[in-house]
Structures are given as C-alpha cells and as structure tokens.
Amino acid sequence: MKRPTMKDVARAAGVSPMTVSRVVSGEPGVSPGTAARVGQAVRQLGYQRNDTARHLRQKNLGTATIAVVVDDLANPFYALMVRSIEDEAHRRGHVVLVGSTNDEPRREREVIAAFTARRVDGLIIVPTIGSHTFLKQPMEGGTRVVCVDRPARGLTVDTVTVDNRAGAERAVTHLLGHGHTRIAYLGDRFDIWTQAERYAGYLDALAARGIPEDPALVRHELRSHRKAHAALAGLRALPDPPTALFTSNDIITMGVLDGLDHPAPVAIVGFDDLPLAERLNPPLTVVSQDPVAIGGTAANLLFSRIAGDISAPRSVVLLTRFIVRGSGESRARPAGG
Numbered sequence: 150m151k152r153p154t155m156k157d158v159a160r161a162a163g164v165s166p167m168t169v170s171r172v173v174s175g176e177p178g179v180s181p182g183t184a185a186r187v188g189q190a191v192r193q194l195g196y197q198r199n200d201t202a203r204h205l206r207q208k209n210l211g212t213a214t215i216a217v218v219v220d221d222l223a224n225p226f227y228a229l230m231v232r233s234i235e236d237e238a239h240r241r242g243h244v245v246l247v248g249s250t251n252d253e254p255r256r257e258r259e260v261i262a263a264f265t266a267r268r269v270d271g272l273i274i275v276p277t278i279g280s281h282t283f284l285k286q287p288m289e290g291g292t293r294v295v296c297v298d299r300p301a302r303g304l305t306v307d308t309v310t311v312d313n314r315a316g317a318e319r320a321v322t323h324l325l326g327h328g329h330t331r332i333a334y335l336g337d338r339f340d341i342w343t344q345a346e347r348y349a350g351y352l353d354a355l356a357a358r359g360i361p362e363d364p365a366l367v368r369h370e371l372r373s374h375r376k377a378h379a380a381l382a383g384l385r386a387l388p389d390p391p392t393a394l395f396t397s398n399d400i401i402t403m404g405v406l407d408g409l410d411h412p413a414p415v416a417i418v419g420f421d422d423l424p425l426a427e428r429l430n431p432p433l434t435v436v437s438q439d440p441v442a443i444g445g446t447a448a449n450l451l452f453s454r455i456a457g458d459i460s461a462p463r464s465v466v467l468l469t470r471f472i473v474r475g476s477g478e479s480r481a482r483p484a485g486g
Contacts, residue, residue, distance in 0.1 A: 271451045311438045313350065336368065417476045
C-alpha cells in the first residue's frame with residue numbers, strides 16, 4: 150500500500166501542501182478551521198511526517214547508504230561483483246542495500262522504488278530489458294546512478310561493461326581454428342543486452358570464415374541449469390549434432406557440463422569462469438570477465454558522483470581474458486569417425 154504524502158493530505162483537506170507543512174510543523178498563521186481540516190485529513194489518511202528525510206533535505210546531507218540491484222544474487226558472478234562494491238563502500242563508511250530482479254522490469258521498479266524511498270545516496274544497477282526513464286525523477290532529486298554489466302535504455306549515465314562481442318568472437322574463432330564448423334550457441338534471453346552482444350560475436354566469427362548460421366544449432370531462453378541441460382540433450386539428438394559448444398554464461402555452462410559425459414565428447418568454451426574450472430576433465434576453456442574489477446570500477450564511479458563530480462557520463466569497457474585449459478582444444482572428428 151502506498152504511503153500517504155503531504156500532497157495527499159492537501160488534496161483531502163482542500164488546501165496547499167505549504168499549508169499542510171505549516172500545520173504539521175506547528176507554525177503560526179493558519180486559521181483554526183483550516184488547521185482542523187488538515188488535522189482530520191492527517192488522521193483519516195494515516196499520514197506521518199518523515200523527519201529524517203526532511204532534515205536531510207534541509208541540511209543537504211547524505212544517508213551514507215547506497216543500493217545495488219542485480220539480476221540474480223545466486224549467480225556467482227553477481228555475488229562476487231556485489232562483494233567488491235561492498236568492500237569499496239565500507240572503505241568510505243557507507244552501507245550497501247542489495248536487491249535482485251530476475252530480469253523482470255516490474256520487480257526492478259519495485260525494488261528501486263523501495264531503495265529510493267529510503268533516500269539512498271546512489272544506485273548501482275544491472276538494468277533489466279525495459280525502459281529506465283523512470284529513474285530520471287530520483288536522479289533529479291539527487292540520487293546518483295551507475296549501470297553495470299549492461300547499459301540502460303532511455304538513460305544516459307556512467308556505465309561499466311566488458312567487451313562481450315569481441316570476447317565471444319574470440320571463443321568461437323578458437324573453436325573454428327581447431328577444425329569445428331558445427332558449433333552450437335547456447336544462450337540466455339536474447340533481449341538481454343549482454344546476450345545479444347555475445348550472440349553477435351558468435352555470428353561474427355562464423356561469418357569471418359564464410360560459414361552460414363544454422364538455426365538448428367542455436368538455443369536461446371536458457372534461464373536455468375535445467376533448461377541448459379535439456380537444450381544440450383536436444384542438440385545431441387540432432388541427425389548431424391554439433392562437435393563444439395559455446396555457452397554464453399556460467400549458469401548455462403554448469404547445466405551443460407552436468408549433461409556431458411566425462412571426458413566430454415565435444416569441445417566446449419564458456420563465457421564466464423567457474424570455480425574449480427581447472428579441475429574438470431578436461432579443464433574448462435573460458436572467456437573470463439573479472440567481477441571484482443567490474444564492481445570496483447562501478448563503485449568508484451558512483452562515489453565520485455556522490456562527491457560532486459558533474460562531468461559528462463562515462464562508458465567504461467573492460468577487457469575479457471581468454472583462458473585456454475583444454476575443453477576447447479579438441480579437434481573436430483571427421484563425419485562418421
């Protein structure tokens with residue numbers, strides 16, 4: 150239920166918000182009849198003045214809190230990124246509030262509204278697929294915003310991403326270099342910016358070798374370990390199955406690894422590193438992004454804005470690292486071999 154505001158009280162009493170403010174503050178100059186109407190509206194609506202917020206607005210002070218909004222806190226990548234942000238905040242005497250969206254725009258709005266109502270000094274968000282023009286109002290009120298992992302649609306703010314497209318292209322080119330031409334792509338929702346970039350990199354690598362895309366080898370919408378596992382089973386059941394796999398994030402990679410025989414009968418390169426990846430059989434070759442560096446960079450940008458930096462918004466693109474370990478290096482076997 151929405152908390153009643155001073156404007157709601159003013160509307161119910163038929164007076165201006167300034168008059169309501171004077172009545173609830175006990176200031177003189179309001180007629181007894183008007184004060185009585187305001188008092189009645191206050192009681193009926195259950196209005197409570199937010200003295201903390203009022204004090205902060207008057208003194209132009211911060212709350213020493215920031216908020217982080219990510220897709221899924223259970224994802225190891227986001228957990229490490231949030232921890233990095235928390236470390237930077239702790240050094241500056243700030244507390245971090247954390248929420249997740251599951252990439253649902255409605256849930257994102259609800260989580261952000263809850264944080265901005267607490268007057269956090271800043272937000273670091275992994276944007277969902279929807280428009281983010283709704284953030285302009287809290288930004289006008291002084292809340293600083295930094296986007297991380299993806300840009301936000303309809304919003305021009307500091308953004309920290311990685312070279313998703315180039316990283317994916319390098320992974321697929323690596324598989325092509327080992328003789329694979331039937332390379333499957335296993336991805337998350339295509340409308341997520343990072344996934345669209347990685348899929349574009351997959352297509353770039355194929356196009357550079359003159360290999361047309363085969364839709365039968367492409368799987369999107371793999372939002373869980375279970376769906377990735379099922380997608381792998383479908384690919385392996387094809388009349389002409391892939392000899393190599395490119396998995397576009399760590400959750401998908403884990404689902405695929407769970408469905409593979411060991412040692413794996415196909416080559417595989419994943420986007421995002423995994424804990425103990427070097428101990429798999431064979432060890433996992435990956436495109437690695439550094440969640441600690443990403444989170445730290447985003448936090449430094451945010452605290453710079455909180456401190457008063459009013460320079461033009463910046464777009465920081467960090468480089469990925471290609472780590473060769475063995476799973477992507479097996480050569481394609483001839484048909485029937």
